[in-house]
Amino acid sequence: MRKSPFLPNKPLTVAILGSSGAVGCELLKILDERNFPISNLILLSSSRSAGKKVFWKGNEIITKEVVANSFSGVDLVFASAGGAISKKWVESIKKHNAILIDNSSAFRMSEHVPLVVPEVNPEAVLGHQGIIANPNCTTILLALVLSPLNCISNIKRVIVSTYQSASGAGQLAMDELKFLTKKYLEGDPQKSQILPHSLAFNLFLHNSPMLENKYCEEEMKMINESRKILNIPNLKLSATCVRVPILRSHSEAVNIEFENKIYTNEAIDKLKESRGITFIEDINSNRFPMPEDVKEKDNIAVGRVREDLSNPNALELWLCGDQIRKGAALNAVQIAEILLQKNHDLK
Amino acid sequence: MRKSPFLPNKPLTVAILGSSGAVGCELLKILDERNFPISNLILLSSSRSAGKKVFWKGNEIITKEVVANSFSGVDLVFASAGGAISKKWVESIKKHNAILIDNSSAFRMSEHVPLVVPEVNPEAVLGHQGIIANPNCTTILLALVLSPLNCISNIKRVIVSTYQSASGAGQLAMDELKFLTKKYLEGDPQKSQILPHSLAFNLFLHNSPMLENKYCEEEMKMINESRKILNIPNLKLSATCVRVPILRSHSEAVNIEFENKIYTNEAIDKLKESRGITFIEDINSNRFPMPEDVKEKDNIAVGRVREDLSNPNALELWLCGDQIRKGAALNAVQIAEILLQKNHDLK
Numbered sequence: 001m002r003k004s005p006f007l008p009n010k011p012l013t014v015a016i017l018g019s020s021g022a023v024g025c026e027l028l029k030i031l032d033e034r035n036f037p038i039s040n041l042i043l044l045s046s047s048r049s050a051g052k053k054v055f056w057k058g059n060e061i062i063t064k065e066v067v068a069n070s071f072s073g074v075d076l077v078f079a080s081a082g083g084a085i086s087k088k089w090v091e092s093i094k095k096h097n098a099i100l101i102d103n104s105s106a107f108r109m110s111e112h113v114p115l116v117v118p119e120v121n122p123e124a125v126l127g128h129q130g131i132i133a134n135p136n137c138t139t140i141l142l143a144l145v146l147s148p149l150n151c152i153s154n155i156k157r158v159i160v161s162t163y164q165s166a167s168g169a170g171q172l173a174m175d176e177l178k179f180l181t182k183k184y185l186e187g188d189p190q191k192s193q194i195l196p197h198s199l200a201f202n203l204f205l206h207n208s209p210m211l212e213n214k215y216c217e218e219e220m221k222m223i224n225e226s227r228k229i230l231n232i233p234n235l236k237l238s239a240t241c242v243r244v245p246i247l248r249s250h251s252e253a254v255n256i257e258f259e260n261k262i263y264t265n266e267a268i269d270k271l272k273e274s275r276g277i278t279f280i281e282d283i284n285s286n287r288f289p290m291p292e293d294v295k296e297k298d299n300i301a302v303g304r305v306r307e308d309l310s311n312p313n314a315l316e317l318w319l320c321g322d323q324i325r326k327g328a329a330l331n332a333v334q335i336a337e338i339l340l341q342k343n344h345d346l347k
Numbered sequence: 348m349r350k351s352p353f354l355p356n357k358p359l360t361v362a363i364l365g366s367s368g369a370v371g372c373e374l375l376k377i378l379d380e381r382n383f384p385i386s387n388l389i390l391l392s393s394s395r396s397a398g399k400k401v402f403w404k405g406n407e408i409i410t411k412e413v414v415a416n417s418f419s420g421v422d423l424v425f426a427s428a429g430g431a432i433s434k435k436w437v438e439s440i441k442k443h444n445a446i447l448i449d450n451s452s453a454f455r456m457s458e459h460v461p462l463v464v465p466e467v468n469p470e471a472v473l474g475h476q477g478i479i480a481n482p483n484c485t486t487i488l489l490a491l492v493l494s495p496l497n498c499i500s501n502i503k504r505v506i507v508s509t510y511q512s513a514s515g516a517g518q519l520a521m522d523e524l525k526f527l528t529k530k531y532l533e534g535d536p537q538k539s540q541i542l543p544h545s546l547a548f549n550l551f552l553h554n555s556p557m558l559e560n561k562y563c564e565e566e567m568k569m570i571n572e573s574r575k576i577l578n579i580p581n582l583k584l585s586a587t588c589v590r591v592p593i594l595r596s597h598s599e600a601v602n603i604e605f606e607n608k609i610y611t612n613e614a615i616d617k618l619k620e621s622r623g624i625t626f627i628e629d630i631n632s633n634r635f636p637m638p639e640d641v642k643e644k645d646n647i648a649v650g651r652v653r654e655d656l657s658n659p660n661a662l663e664l665w666l667c668g669d670q671i672r673k674g675a676a677l678n679a680v681q682i683a684e685i686l687l688q689k690n691h692d693l694k
Binding site: 158159161163177178181185202203204207209213214216223236238242244245247251253255264284286288290292305308309311318 | 504505506508510524525528529532543544545548549550551552554556557560561562563570583584585587589591592593594598600602611630631633635637638639651652653654655656657658661663665
């Protein structure tokens with residue numbers, strides 16, 4: 001049982017489980033950019049990807065196959081290799097007293113696992129018992145706008161439609177989108193291998209497993225995870241998740257009904273002062289957030305905040321966020337930063 | 348003043364104003380396919396496009412520049428050259444006692460102009476005074492599902508997010524999407540010329556002019572036209588219209604709140620028996636409508652009808668429809684078919 005929720009106050013031994021994927025690569029980039037205190041970086045993968053060379057901060061690191069002993073001496077593990085892999089290794093990670101920041105959905109709804117968007121519920125991090133879950137990408141982006149607005153008036157109901165990029169299904173899905181689009185343009189359309197349908201000039205409802213209520217898992221994640229992050233257990237939310245032919249940024253059309261009327265300007269002021277948000281709204285030139293605006297950016301972009309013509313207590317807004325970055329890797333690193341004692345000593 | 352609302356009971360002289368655009372080309376195809384009774388087809392255009400040769404039913408037709416006298420002897424005009432052109436020639440068309448079926452937004456909200464989706468309000472057609480308006484593409488698709496469901500229980504509120512193809516901005520926008528995507532894939536991304544932003548692996552909120560309420564014209568069309576077509580003057584509707592990198596089919600995520608609870612199966616049964624709708628819903632294989640399903644198809648595709656988890660009196664559903672076909676050209680020809688006396692004699 002760990003005594004302190006914090007990471008040791010020294011350069012850390014950090015392991016990345018699933019370092020060759022889109023999120024893993026972004027993690028490496030962000031850990032470097034933000035100068036995360038690392039003395040030893042261990043890259044772990046399946047036996048298939050082991051042996052791959054990665055350059056990080058001028059050093060060559062060879063990816064190793066993950067085994068039970070891989071976590072010996074490790075302080076912190078970032079896992080982004082899927083739920084099954086996280087579940088497989090969680091006991092080894094715990095045994096070696098490393099903290100796991102898990103990007104999969106495996107532990108998100110577990111009672112003693114904080115589910116954290118650092119701009120929204122940073123205080124939840126320190127209650128961890130060795131595992132902290134990184135929320136689903138669409139949920140992170142949504143929580144960043146729901147949280148500040150909920151401070152003005154309680155949110156009664158949210159209806160959201162997503163426009164999700166191929167990156168949500170990983171690097172191979174991004175590569176497939178480019179390949180299938182090229183073939184389509186050459187007059188030689190081909191079938192998809194990675195995603196269930198071709199995304200070349202096409203779109204489809206999210207391909208996560210369907211539940212009996214005819215919502216898919218991705219949509220249920222938005223509902224359940226938003227409730228946990230925002231600490232609104234009965235939040236009413238309905239989502240339609242759609243994959244669109246975009247490479248790495250998600251967009252969301254969000255309708256939010258409040259207990260009381262919120263004026264548009266009040267909401268805009270609040271969003272503008274909120275962390276993690278860049279406000280993009282130029283009505284005269286009809287310029288609002290686009291996926292291209294947030295590519296490789298930390299902040300999500302929000303705009304087109306307007307009073308819902310169908311309900312005086314509701315607002316409509318539009319947001320875009322980089323799925324790989326704020327939707328996954330950046331959020332995980334920001335969680336880790338909360339665990340650095342020095343960040344708390346400074347306060 | 349015309350005495351009968353019907354077209355003369357004989358092969359007709361038909362003029363197409365704006366025959367070289369995407370909708371114009373589709374009109375030619377559909378008039379042929381449906382064997383619309385035409386003895387003389389006149390293709391009219393701006394002076395720039397005049398002289399173009401078009402083959403139709405084995406005959407070569409040369410596009411003529413539209414002038415005041417162009418409508419002499421014409422029984423029926425299909426106009427799809429934009430609102431300004433329709434307004435410019437409407438008096439000449441009326442003077443020659445031709446009936447105008449107008450695809451622009453110029454007359455849609457005018458009091459004495461029927462706005463018609465033939466599966467929804469065919470009876471409105473015969474009240475025309477020389478002009479009948481073809482609704483906006485997104486509205487046509489939406490009205491096809493709202494109308495039958497409103498028969499089960501009154502619709503209280505609709506929230507819709509659209510996924511609109513480049514075709515809504517015309518053939519040049521479709522060509523641009525293909526060109527810019529090709530350049531993007533070649534590592535040479537270029538700026539858009541036709542649409543305000545590149546749609547290559549990008550999307551953006553609909554570029555129609557913004558109103559003071561921060562809804563764009565496209566969204567207000569959905570609100571106002573739906574009210575007129577469905578004859579629900581106070582229908583509460585909010586729309587977020589988005590252009591996505593799709594070539595010719597629109598999709599819509601629709602949330603519908605009813606006065607009373609409608610069970611999912613009841614709604615599905617109603618939609619399945621409704622004209623103009625193909626129901627696509629295979630839950631086991633996670634297969635629902637996609638833009639590719641409706642390409643060049645008459646029917647829209649509807650599926651994923653489910654009880655909204657955030658409101659027991661609301662349903663969520665998903666639809667796709669060919670923007671050029673049912674969203675424009677086919678709907679116009681179906682309106683014209685109502686005006687054929689023989690179709691009424693047969694009843």
